[in-house]
Amino acid sequence: MLILILAYYITQSVQSEAGPLPALLEQRDDASQNDQNSQRSIQSIIWSCLSTIFLCTWVAVHPNVHFRPEKRDQRWVEKWLWAPLHEFFTYKLLLFVWALLVPEYILSWAVRQYIQAGVISKKVPGWTRTHGFFMVMGGFHLFRLPADAASIPLPLESSEPSEFVIPSARHLRKDEVPECPLKFEDFPVDILEIIVPTETELKDRGKSDALTKVIVLVQTLWFVIQCIARGTQHLPLTELEVVTLAYAMLNFFIYGFWWDKPRNVECPIRLYKASTTSHKESGEAVEEWISNCVGRWLEKIFQYSVGRQDNFVLLSPERSVPMFWSGRLDNDILGDAGLGPTLLGSVFGAIHCVAWSSEFPSHAELVLWRISCVSMVVIPFITTIICIVMAIGSRIEADMPAGVEAIGFTCAFLLLLSAWLYIAGRLATLVIAFSTLRALPPAAFMNVDWTTFIPHIY
Template sequence: MLILILAYYLGQSVHSEAGPIPASIEPRDISLCDGQNSWRTLPSIVWSCLSTIFLCTWVAVHPNVHFRPEKHGQRWLGKWLWDSLHELVTYKLPLFLWALLVPEYILAWAVRQYVQAGVIGENGWTRTHGHFMIMGGFHLFQLPADAPSIPLPLKSSESSSFVIPTGDHSRGDEVPVCPLKFEDVPVDILKIIAPTETELKDRGKSDTLTKIIVMVQTLWFVVQCIARGRQRLPLTELEVVTLAYATLNFFIYVFWWEKPQNVECPIRVYKASAASHQESGKEQDKWPKNWAGRLITKVAVYTVGAQDHYVKISEKHSIPMFWSGRPKDEAMALAGLGPSVLGSAFGAIHCIAWLSEFPSRSELVIWRISCVAMIVVPCIVTLFCVVAAADERMGGNDPRWMLSILIICTGLIIVSAWLYIASRIATLVIAFTTLRSLPPVAYTTVDWTTFIPHI
């Protein structure tokens, strides 16, 4: 948000494309221009790039429901200032940094949720219902002891532990328990309490028109970059970085198109005060007890997105940030295959600036090393996903060489993960430092008349 505000004020200095010629363009370079609206200013470049990056890293992310119990008797300052800042620092800002530094991880998360939402949709629901369940849209509450209720019936005419309140009581006295998984609630009960697809979309803070506008604006930036390439006009390093974000952002939006965005309040599902809750499904895996094994396992597990298997939802007050509904191992491996390939493509896009003019030799070398790292590391993840998917297909009866590849890939992922993050930070920093000395031709705008048939 601060980056966007800064870019906005930088953009205020741009009054017209036909204003004075930038100081960095010398008189001998004026021949590059056609005399009318043929150059752009540095603030306009920065504003265009930062606004697009903001759309790709803040607006495009569809977070899970971050449930926060209401506090009784809270003062205005704490409710509107402290709680908002706490939400920003502990949840929204970390998501923004993930999207900024490892955007393909966000894409892999979106793909896993898309796949699992489809599995839930096979039970007569829409994919929107599946997304809503996975993102923590249903939360279990216990009614006060004196609150009257009636049990919800099942098809078998048996009563369930889930109830509907029938009397007058304070909603503030209801006790939040935990988020609910699809396996925790019988399908008969879900059909009674679940909203329609239209009602679920209404709960989101973004509609189809908003998403189309974001995608059109992002696509327009991509078109401008392609047009500059067709006319042999250089892209700044900041534009190259932004182009990579815009390309990946398109796929993120595709897989999250049916997921409600920025839902803050889940649907309350009730049990009586005396009723207990037992989490359904497979029991979660256990982390290694020694710190070294725990660290290695966590890095490997979070890299491939398998952290759901180590989470016990019934012990959580809110759905985990990157929860994907605990998809099957084979589906998870296949879901990670596409994003890892696109991750390599994301790094390859940075190679557009491989032969660009850098202000210093060190910036050129660091940029090239970072490009190679951002291509190679996702390739390792791709190999891991392919072998892991094959291992699941073979039912664990894989040959020794396949197990060796998995072990080697895991080790390389653990070592190279830090190199990848360092490379992402390096390219972001260099994208801004190179703005201090752009070649004059970088300020030349696209001559759109060459793309439009005219007499």
């Protein structure tokens, strides 16, 4: 409802050149026009938008644990220069680009982790959703003890020895050999009750707290309020502000679903097995990608779009969990998990339509903006239909009706054909948002007259 109200108010400001805006400009006296406080600069517009986008795409993202084994006898250049730069460009910057180009995919990732964390938390006594998040994000890592290190098996409730051990003698931590990240199925519940810290201790491992999150949300909310205020006073928004408004809308949902997830955890909790004990990954067998290169590429587009990519991942040979790992959700809830994010993805594109009738410096930019808006609304909605078909299929025991199945295959085919168009549309709107700053209408530089919102006596 908030989005609809916002779209209505702002759209009214750009319906025609002879509408309320010229009348409003005529009502402003000369003193008001000469007042420096009633004007804003391009620099202030850019700073406000970029800071909000940064909060929505960098600060709001809660990455998984990207484990980096410590190297012995590491030179200072590699430790303090090469390793941080490599981590930044190969992981953090890549995740930032994903959040910038496909923000609704970050939302769907957050929703899947939220659901999986809730499922896991119910299986262990005393666990909260924070514990479930920590498990899903790769917070537990298997290490091998040195061959000569003494250890004691962790006890199980059945009094049988466990494959997991605890060191019982001194040894160097650097001699421990990292094996692979662990998922929930690799643990007996008894072990988890013994080794896992409390919720407060897990949150302490994160680099963010509730106050930081509130500050980010307040800044984002303030930007949204300014946009609504400009709409009520018939002041136009720049295309850059429209793009930022779309990011701000999704940011509230991303932060909400990740509120209990520790942020920027770099060191997982170590669990040990003796050097002679083999590790066999638990859970269902992974699915195999199509061997054909083109078929594999198309299959990955579809599986990543609906959130099933984790079904193809085997963690035992990996150094850390994949970037978008959220565990293997049951097919019964996978379709439901994708409904909300894909619908909000269409709303994200629809917000860009606020600038549908804005003044663009060139006709080419206007046409390209409109085509991009249509693609950003339609393509996520196609994914929504696919999720609906998946949800229907998980609820009926008999074969899926032929009509529903045909709709699903048609939408999957359209998604494979148009996925590139969505990325192109996102890039186009970002470029045009900055290019249109070279020729803004005069009213775009006017500040909101906040006195009209505050009860007072003239």
